[in-house]
Amino acid sequence: MAATSSFAAIYFTSALAACFAEVCTIPLDTAKVRLQLQKKAAAVAGGAGGMLATIVCIAREEGVAALWKGIIPGLHRQFLYGGLRIGLYEPVKAFFIGGTAASDISLFSKILAALTTGVIAIVVANPTDLVKVRLQADGKDTTIKRHYSGALNAYATIIRQEGIGALWTGLGPNIARNAIINAAELASYDQFKQIFLKLPGFTDNVFTHLLAGLGAGFLAVCIGSPVDVVKSRMMGDSTYRSTLDCFVKTIKNDGIPAFYKGFFANFCRIGSWNVIMFLTLEQVRRLFL
Known part of the structure; x- marks a missing residue:
């Protein structure tokens, strides 16, 4: 990942890779959101079941x-969030290590940089995330039906009915979720790639990027997963008073396994998203940076 190119070029290549991965994998994300919003009683009464059953x-x-559903705000989100969190990663990492061109940057520095860019990016992009989840959650069998006609209608309706501050609903768990996942994705991809390139037979090629992307995902x-479930439930159901309230009610009503509801769908989604995004990012940056 180049750090010497202009930030604009780094940002737009990052946003492009993130948006392409979003288009390819959003059906898995829709299934994941539906599974995470599924209450225990509904599941027992004949809920959608697993990922494939939910998609069908x-x-x-x-x-x-x-x-x-949610692809438009999903692309809004990836353009802002993906572009910022990925695009800022190299500059922030360089800042934390004092701008030195060290070949073996510590894992701690990578994690700290990814946590920082994850927080910055999601504070900016939270409204797009909220609208995306609301649109995905608005299905035939869901309890709360909002019937938004589209992304712009959803933004306008939320502001009119709930106030502009409602666009940052779920920001607490979203910051936790995206900072953690960003660290897990970017720092681990960086680390896996560094480890693989030290092994005999490995070069900086598509196969190495594929393995590192799967490991990161x-x-x-x-x-x-736990903070992702809380985030989806808070954004999909405005009756929760706070992050703690959502966390406690989820444990009380659905049990600890609820925090890993949709785990396979989530792995298929995030694993494939990471593979597609990092493969695209590496190739796009080789072409344009």
Whole structure:
């Protein structure tokens, strides 16, 4: 990842890679959100089931296009959040190590840089995340139906009915979730790639990027699933009073396993998202930077 190019070029290549990965994987994200919002009683009464069953159910009952619900705010989100968190990673990492061109940057410095860029990016992009989740959650079988006609209508309706501050609903768990997942993704990808390149037979090629991307995605899901569930529930259901309230009610009503509800869907989503994004990012930066 180049650090000597202009920030604008780094930002736009990062945003492009993130948006492409979003388009490819948003059906998995829609299934993940539906699973995470599913209450225990609904699941027992005949909920959607697993990831594949959820995808089939959404396509059959709401149409295939429903799997791409939230794609417009999803692209808004990735353009802002993806561009900032990925684009700022190298400059922030260089800042933390004093701008030195060290070949073996410590894992701690990588994690600290990724945590920082994750927080900055999601504070800016939280409204796009909220609208994306609201659109994805607004399905035939969901309890709360808002019937937004689209992304712009959702932004306008939320501001009119709930106030502009509502666009930052769930910011607490979203900061936690995105800072943690960003650290797991960017820092672990950086670290995995560095480790692989020291092994015999490995070069800076597509296979190395593929393995590093899969490793980054798996760690991100393992570490970030609990806060991801809380974030989705708070954004999808405005009755929760706070992050703690959502956390406590989820444990009380659905049990600890609820924090890993949709885990397989989440791994398929984040694992494939990371592979596609990092492969695209590496190739795009080689072309344009």
